[in-house]
Structures are given as C-alpha cells and as structure tokens.
Amino acid sequence: MLLGDRRTLSKGERQRRAILDSLADLLATRPIGELTVGEIAAAAGVRRSGYYFYFESKYSALAVATTEIWSELMERVQSFARTDNEVVADFLSRTAASTIDVWHEHEAVLIASIQAIPLDDQIASMWQVWNRRLSGILIEQILRDIADGRASPSSQDVPNLVESLLEMTLHMYYKDRLEKNTVEQTRRMLDTVRSIWLASIWGAGK
Structure with missing residues (x-):
C-alpha cells in the first residue's frame, strides 16, 4: 500500500x-x-x-519474500548504472552501501535464499535472472567506458568477468551476514570488494 x-x-x-x-x-x-x-x-x-x-511450499514463500527484498534493493539503489558525472569509486561505494544495508535488514531471508539455491529450482532460477539483469546493466556501462578509454578490464571476456565479480560479491555479502561480522569487519569487506572491482575493470586508483 x-x-x-x-x-x-x-x-x-x-x-x-x-x-x-x-x-x-x-x-x-x-x-x-x-x-x-x-x-x-x-x-x-x-x-x-x-x-x-x-x-505451494516453504520455498515458494521464501521465493516471494526474496523477490520483495530484491524490489526494495532496486528502489533504494535507484540505478546500478553510473551517472555521467559519477566517479567510479563513488558509484561502487553508493551501490555497495545500499546493498549491504538491505542485507543487514533482511539477512535471515537472504541467507536462507542463498542456501536454498541447490534445493529449489525456482529460487535458483530467480537468482540467475537477477544476476543476468544486473550483469547486463554493468556490462553495458563497462563497454562504454572501454570505448572512452576509461576502463581496461583484466580480461577481454567482459561478460564472464562481470558475472564472476558479481558471484564473488554476492558470496562476500552472504559470508559477512552469515558470520555476523562487526561494523568494522563489514567496512573492510566492502573496501576489499570495491578494490577488486576497481582493479579488475577500471584499474586501481581510477
């Protein structure tokens, strides 16, 4: 409502x-x-x-709950595409901050959803679709950055590189909440993930 x-x-x-x-x-x-x-x-x-x-099952309810959280994340972030005047590091910090906030608020459901991936085809398919959508947005931006000379990915296979980085990032968020990390531990994790993205796609320090 x-x-x-x-x-x-x-x-x-x-x-x-x-x-x-x-x-x-x-x-x-x-x-x-x-x-x-x-x-x-x-x-x-x-x-x-x-x-x-x-x-129809406990997993179908979990799928709905996860979908609601994903929609909330999309609302908070507003755009996983970088704006024209946005520095890459700021873009990564902005999206990471919104994402980790959602993980903190809904950690029980998100942890369960990740753990249900090998157990339920619907949930597994949902995560695949979401990751593909997010990959598509990021790949489009990165290809523009390459054309503009702003990015030099560590691999020429940009789609596979982005998908691998997203899987790594999802695992890090999942692990952070599974282990109930402190605020400082979470901050260090986010800094590390951001550094990996910067070095892998745009080059450290850009």
Whole structure:
C-alpha cells in the first residue's frame, strides 16, 4: 500500500503477509531446511490448508519474500548504472552501501535464499535472472567506458568477468551476514570488494 492510503488490508492480504513475516522471524532462529509448512502456518496463525492457498511450499514463500527484498534493493539503489558525472569509486561505494544495508535488514531471508539455491529450482532460477539483469546493466556501462578509454578490464571476456565479480560479491555479502561480522569487519569487506572491482575493470586508483 502507498503512504497515505487508508484502505485496510483484506483478510487474505493479512494472512499472506502474516505468513511471509512469520517465515522471516523463524528463519532468524533456524535454517530453511529445518522448518516445516505446519510450523510456519502456526506461527502466522493460519491453518495448514490456508497456507497452501497462498503458497505451494516453504520455498515458494521464501521465493516471494526474496523477490520483495530484491524490489526494495532496486528502489533504494535507484540505478546500478553510473551517472555521467559519477566517479567510479563513488558509484561502487553508493551501490555497495545500499546493498549491504538491505542485507543487514533482511539477512535471515537472504541467507536462507542463498542456501536454498541447490534445493529449489525456482529460487535458483530467480537468482540467475537477477544476476543476468544486473550483469547486463554493468556490462553495458563497462563497454562504454572501454570505448572512452576509461576502463581496461583484466580480461577481454567482459561478460564472464562481470558475472564472476558479481558471484564473488554476492558470496562476500552472504559470508559477512552469515558470520555476523562487526561494523568494522563489514567496512573492510566492502573496501576489499570495491578494490577488486576497481582493479579488475577500471584499474586501481581510477
């Protein structure tokens, strides 16, 4: 609902929201593999049959919750494309700051979603689609930078290089929240990731 919208949620909307919120709460204490639909439904205050009216499995609910978080990230970042006057290092810092904030706020769901990739085809496919979309945006920008003489990638295979860097970055964010790193440890991780991107694509110090 939009800010200022006084329309009350329908019973169905409330139940669906309760299921997603309860799933997030339970994931803060136990991994997705240990949870059952019955437990999630009970925590949400709905019948098991009611749960299946909205979601076909615990992984389908997790997929919806992850999709909501991804949409939130896209809203916060506004653009993963660098603006004309934006310095590369500032662009990397801006997008990293928004991304790690989202990871901090939704770490239980995101950790579970990453762990579910080998267990659920839908979630695996979702992450692949998102990574391809993000790769496409970044590759387009990098190719323009190469043409302008602003980038000199460490590999001529730019698409594969970008996909590898994104996989590395995702793993670092996942590991950071899985290990519950301190603010200082997270800052050092982000600095390291930024340095790797700079050196791999644009050249250190640019």
